[in-house]
Amino acid sequence: MPSRDDPSTPGNHLVSSPTTPDGANGFSSGTMRMNFTNAPGYVSFLGTVNDAAAYNPSGTGEGFFYTVRAYDLAGQPISTSSITSTLNSRYTSTSGVLFRRDFITVSNSRGISRVEVLQKDIAVLFDNLSLSTYAPIP
Numbered sequence: 293m294p295s296r297d298d299p300s301t302p303g304n305h306l307v308s309s310p311t312t313p314d315g316a317n318g319f320s321s322g323t324m325r326m327n328f329t330n331a332p333g334y335v336s337f338l339g340t341v342n343d344a345a346a347y348n349p350s351g352t353g354e355g356f357f358y359t360v361r362a363y364d365l366a367g368q369p370i371s372t373s374s375i376t377s378t379l380n381s382r383y384t385s386t387s388g389v390l391f392r393r394d395f396i397t398v399s400n401s402r403g404i405s406r407v408e409v410l411q412k413d414i415a416v417l418f419d420n421l422s423l424s425t426y427a428p429i430p
Contacts, residue, residue, distance in 0.1 A: 324409045324418075331365055331403030332423035336396060338380060339409070340417040343390040347377040356413035362398040363406045370400045 328335070341358060349372045351359035360377070362370040380393040398407055409416055 322411060324411070324416075326407045326421075328405055328407075328423060330423065331405060332425065333399060333401060333403060334424045334426065335362070335398045335404050335407050335422070336424075337421045338419045339377075339394045339396055340391055340419065341394065342414060343382060343392040345392075345414040347394060349375070349377075351410050358409060358411045358414060358416050360396055360398065361408045361410065362400065362404055363408075364400055365403045365405050367405065370398065370404065374399050 326335070339358070342356075344356075346355070346357040348357035348359045351361065360375050362375060364370055376397045378395045378397075380395040382390060382392050384390050398404055409418075
């Protein structure tokens with residue numbers, strides 16, 4: 293698997309997705325769930341993804357993309373208007389692939405019990421997870 297490391301920050305290593313025995317990508321489709329017992333009002337993280345992959349709030353459609361869904365303490369969906377994806381930076385990996393870092397923030401004054409990241413045919417790498425009562429500073 294080619295390196296996904298940012299050559300300008302060699303100390304910050306990204307873990308790449310595993311491959312299947314036949315060499316195909318292993319964990320590029322599916323859902324990652326984060327459950328929170330302390331019900332933070334804000335959850336934020338960096339998602340690193342191939343720059344060609346779209347952030348798709350609806351979670352439907354063709355092509356490769358990812359989306360974020362969140363739920364309140366009662367298990368009800370939090371509005372997509374309370375979930376933001378902001379471009380943090382772009383870099384070309386040591387293997388020559390353009391990657392993008394998106395700063396994802398979920399906010400809900402009644403608390404967040406769960407965040408799900410749905411990936412469709414693209415691996416999303418996570419870093420800098422933050423849980424807070426207060427709004428994060430990007």
